[in-house]
Amino acid sequence: xxxxxxxxxxxxxxxxxxxxxxxxxxxxxxxxxxxxxxxxxxxxxxxxxxxxxxxxxxxxxxxxxxxxxxxxxxxxxxxxxxxxxxxxxxxxxxxxxxxxxxxxxxxxxxxxxxxxxxxxxxxxxxxxxxxxxxxxxxxxxxxxxxxxxxxxxxxxxxxxxxxxxxxxxxxxxxxxxxxxxxxxxxxxxxxxxxxxxxxxxxxxxxxxxxxxxxxxxxxxxxxxxxxxxxxxxxxxxxxxxxxxxxxxxxxxxxxxxxxxxxxxxxxxxxxxxxxxxxxxxxxxxxxxxxxxxxxxxxxxx
Amino acid sequence: xxxxxxxxxxxxxxxxxxxxxxxxxxxxxxxxxxxxxxxxxxxxxxxxxxxxxxxxxxxxxxxxxxxxxxxxxxxxxxxxxxxxxxxxxxxxxxxxxxxxxxxxxxxxxxxxxxxxxxxxxxxxxxxxxxxxxxxxxxxxxxxxxxxxxxxxxxxxxxxxxxxxxxxxxxxxxxxxxxxxxxxxxxxxxxxxxxxxxxxxxxxxxxxxxxxxxxxxxxxxxxxxxxxxxxxxxxxxxxxxxxxxxxxxxxxxxxxxxxxxxxxxxxxxxxxxxxxxxxxxxxxxxxxxxxxxxxxxxxxxxxxxxxxxxxxxxxxxxxxxxxxxxxxxxxxxxxxxxxxxxxxxxxxxxxxxxxxxxxxxxxxxxxxxxxxxxxxxxxxxxxxxxxxxxxxxxxxxxxxxxxxxxxxxxxxxxxxxxxxxxxxxxxxxxxxxxxxxxxxxxxxxxxxxxxxxxxxxxxxxxxxxxxxxxxxxxxxxxxxxxxxx
Numbered sequence: 087x088x089x090x091x092x093x094x095x096x097x098x099x100x101x102x103x104x105x106x107x108x109x110x111x112x113x114x115x116x117x118x119x120x121x122x123x124x125x126x127x128x129x130x131x132x133x134x135x136x137x138x139x140x141x142x143x144x145x146x147x148x149x150x151x152x153x154x155x156x157x158x159x160x161x162x163x164x165x166x167x168x169x170x171x172x173x174x175x176x177x178x179x180x181x182x183x184x185x186x187x188x189x190x191x192x193x194x195x196x197x198x199x200x201x202x203x204x205x206x207x208x209x210x211x212x213x214x215x216x217x218x219x220x221x222x223x224x225x226x227x228x229x230x231x232x233x234x235x236x237x238x239x240x241x242x243x244x245x246x247x248x249x250x251x252x253x254x255x256x257x258x259x260x261x262x263x264x265x266x267x268x269x270x271x272x273x274x275x276x277x278x279x280x281x282x283x284x285x286x287x288x289x290x291x292x293x294x295x296x297x298x299x300x301x302x303x304x305x306x307x308x309x310x311x312x313x314x315x316x317x318x319x320x321x322x323x324x325x326x327x328x329x330x331x332x333x334x335x336x337x338x339x340x341x342x343x344x345x346x347x348x349x350x351x352x353x354x355x356x357x358x359x360x361x362x363x364x365x366x367x368x369x370x371x372x373x374x375x376x377x378x379x380x381x382x383x384x385x386x387x
Numbered sequence: 388x389x390x391x392x393x394x395x396x397x398x399x400x401x402x403x404x405x406x407x408x409x410x411x412x413x414x415x416x417x418x419x420x421x422x423x424x425x426x427x428x429x430x431x432x433x434x435x436x437x438x439x440x441x442x443x444x445x446x447x448x449x450x451x452x453x454x455x456x457x458x459x460x461x462x463x464x465x466x467x468x469x470x471x472x473x474x475x476x477x478x479x480x481x482x483x484x485x486x487x488x489x490x491x492x493x494x495x496x497x498x499x500x501x502x503x504x505x506x507x508x509x510x511x512x513x514x515x516x517x518x519x520x521x522x523x524x525x526x527x528x529x530x531x532x533x534x535x536x537x538x539x540x541x542x543x544x545x546x547x548x549x550x551x552x553x554x555x556x557x558x559x560x561x562x563x564x565x566x567x568x569x570x571x572x573x574x575x576x577x578x579x580x581x582x583x584x585x586x587x588x589x590x591x592x593x594x595x596x597x598x599x600x601x602x603x604x605x606x607x608x609x610x611x612x613x614x615x616x617x618x619x620x621x622x623x624x625x626x627x628x629x630x631x632x633x634x635x636x637x638x639x640x641x642x643x644x645x646x647x648x649x650x651x652x653x654x655x656x657x658x659x660x661x662x663x664x665x666x667x668x669x670x671x672x673x674x675x676x677x678x679x680x681x682x683x684x685x686x687x688x689x690x691x692x693x694x695x696x697x698x699x700x701x702x703x704x705x706x707x708x709x710x711x712x713x714x715x716x717x718x719x720x721x722x723x724x725x726x727x728x729x730x731x732x733x734x735x736x737x738x739x740x741x742x743x744x745x746x747x748x749x750x751x752x753x754x755x756x757x758x759x760x761x762x763x764x765x766x767x768x769x770x771x772x773x774x775x776x777x778x779x780x781x782x783x784x785x786x787x788x789x790x791x792x793x794x795x796x797x798x799x800x801x802x803x804x805x806x807x808x809x810x811x812x813x814x815x816x817x818x819x820x821x822x823x824x825x826x827x828x829x830x831x832x833x834x835x836x837x838x839x840x841x842x843x844x845x846x847x848x849x850x851x852x853x854x855x856x857x858x859x860x861x862x863x864x865x866x867x868x869x870x871x
Contacts, residue, residue, distance in 0.1 A: 087822070087825050088825040088826065088828075088830065089825060089830070090824060090825065090828035090829060090830040090831075090833075091418065091828075091829075091830060091831050092418065092419065092824055092828045092829065093821050093824040093825055093828055096817075096820065096821070096824065097817075097821060100817055122496060124487075124490045124491075124495075124799075124802070125490055125493070125495055125496070125795050125796070125798050125799025125802065125803075126486070126487075126490060126798075126799045126800075126801075126802030126803035126805075126806060127799075127803070128799070128803075129796050129799030129800040129803055130796075132495065132496050132795060132796060132799045133792060133795075133796045133799075135496040136495065136496050136502050136792050136795065137792065139496070139502070139503070139506070140502070140506055140781060140782070140788060141782075143506045143507075143509075143510055143781065144781055144782060146510075147510050147513040147514075147778065150513070150514065150517065151513065151516075151517060154517045154518075217518065217521075218520065219520060219769070225749070225751060225768045225769045225770035226766065226768075226769060227520055227708070227766065227767050227768070227769035228766070242751075242754065242766060242768055242769070243751075243768075248754070251751045251768060251770050251772075253770060253771070254775070255517065256513075256516075256775060256778065256779070259782060262775075349496070381831045381832055381835070382831065382832040382835040382836065383831065383835060386835060386839075
């Protein structure tokens with residue numbers, strides 16, 4: 087092949103351009119910190135990167151769901167524990183009113199007043215609200231679960247044969263955990279006479295019909311049992327959601343590191359490549375300078 | 388034999404070597420001229436008289452050297468290949484540029500593209516699922532959705548703008564092609580005249596060949612040789628230059644991105660209207676106009692339709708904050724009438740709902756009012772079940788997020804294939820260029836060697852004249868003077 091000065095120059099320029107191109111690409115990766123700056127840099131990587139970002143956003147959402155759910159469950163748990171204590175007080179007072187036939191009317195009235203007071207406090211606890219929403223009210227949009235004076239159920243679902251609409255929190259792709267318990271589930275169906283109606287009746291009957299207290303006591307035990315079951319249920323779910331929280335934290339970590347390994351620059355590798363490219367570029371420059379210089383002219387007198 | 392024929396022979400030698408030096412000078416002067424083919428003086432020995440006369444015969448010694456012809460050295464086959472490869476390189480470059488611009492329009496993967504905004508909408512719904520009664524979360528959903536809609540509009544209009552620019556550039560390209568075709572025709576005429584009158588036309592031919600190469604790059608033109616050194620320029624079977632006459636070309640067809648289809652717009656001859664399957668830059672740009680950009684616009688529209696269909700269907704299945712059934716969230720841009728999902732595009736998708744309370748977060752119908760006694764008012768459900776359905780859409784296997792991701796992956800694959808194809812093609816074209824250059828390029832070393840050769844030959848011819856002069860001196864001045 088006949089080689090001319092011009093073809094030498096053109097070939098050299100092409101080689102130099104290729105070198106510069108490679109250096110520019112590495113430079114772009116180093117300055118942006120990303121190996122994928124546009125989809126064509128790595129189509130498969132782009133897919134994985136987009137998927138991972140989406141999954142990470144989902145995991146963060148689950149983490150918010152979990153925190154929110156734990157708040158609701160904790161509130162329900164502490165309200166139930168307090169109420170159990172108070173109901174146990176009611177039970178003690180009822181037993182007192184039942185056993186002591188020698189009680190004076192004044193004493194009975196005192197017991198009745200105390201039980202009525204406890205009923206009010208029970209209703210107050212049953213209306214415990216988290217961020218404006220009553221935790222025992224199901225999915226009600228109203229501010230209370232029970233009417234504070236009549237004790238009627240004002241929540242949504244569970245009472246009077248209406249189905250319970252559970253409030254759930256999605257904690258992972260596959261798992262949703264219920265984070266509430268409706269009043270009727272914890273305190274009995276209002277149409278058949280729930281805890282608050284029962285305590286109200288006891289307060290009346292302590293004075294009016296002490297003989298009926300035996301039956302009431304049995305029903306109170308059933309109500310107490312129901313509340314303890316509900317508290318245990320809440321406890322189990324708290325355990326589940328806390329496990330889910332741990333799993334979620336691990337998932338976030340692994341997704342973050344996966345995202346980094348797909349998109350982020352491997353500094354050591356990239357800098358090394360850049361060094362190699364630069365060495366190559368300098369060599370090409372040196373060779374070009376030497377090869378293009380001499381012609382026969384330099385040697386003719 | 389003539390007494391002075393030796394002098395004449397030496398004179399032709401002097402003249403021929405001078406001519407050789409002239410050509411060398413021209414070559415060196417044009418060592419860096421683009422499109423210049425090196426020239427060579429064709430030296431030919433002049434024979435003696437080959438036809439015997441009646442009373443005389445030739446003395447069998449030649450009559451010197453003839454250097455009448457100066458030829459340019461080039462390989463027609465290599466030129467033809469160079470035209471083809473340059474056209475292909477130009478076409479691929481145009482295609483790669485278009486795809487690179489589309490990639491910029493989508494800005495993926497990143498925090499600013501449609502993907503991130505889509506995720507933000509579904510995440511906002513997730514927050515509403517947690518707190519369905521709060522207006523803050525609901526407003527966030529509306530705002531994120533509005534941002535997503537704006538992003539769809541922007542991306543769609545970016546694609547349209549790119550289409551418009553490419554369309555305009557084709558008109559400019561057609562004008563340039565017509566001007567160059569006219570120049571080629573003019574040069575053809577000049578070359579024909581020069582050839583017919585035996586004048587050198589090398590420089591004119593070089594100039595014309597540069598223009599032909601330009602046309603090859605612009606529209607994938609090829610040439611066929613004509614009479615008297617002329618060439619005919621052919622684009623996809625149609626002669627746009629034949630000798631000294633030209634046929635103009637123009638771009639015909641739509642100027643509206645939405646109406647683009649295969650074959651519309653297209654290059655046609657003017658007059659005639661014959662459709663031309665052009666190559667080169669024009670071919671690449673035309674593919675972008677009729678296939679690539681409309682293709683991605685259609686895929687983006689499909690994303691918008693998918694979004695509207697999915698979200699509207701899920702939304703109408705739920706109940707809003709006041710217990711009313713959910714209304715469609717998106718509508719097409721045609722007006723407030725019933726929502727026609729088939730008319731939705733990325734450019735006209737619009738958010739219908741402006742009141743945060745109208746977002747249907749609940750999946751349970753409200754408790755119907757009871758006339759009583761006791762009278763119970765209607766009670767809307769405050770569950771976030773439907774909002775949770777939206778939140779789950781981010782993950783659904785065949786949902787809008789997946790459709791969009793597929794679009795981006797397709798784009799990435801197509802662009803990366805285009806880039807690697809172009810790289811291969813560039814190497815091929817560079818090799819052809821190098822072979823072409825190696826045939827017709829000027830080598831300074833070679834010219835210097837030639838210069839030395841001609842110099843020495845000139846000196847030798849001059850010495851020859853001196854020798855003959857001395858011989859004649861002896862003959863003329865010394866003859867007959869013996870003994871004087």
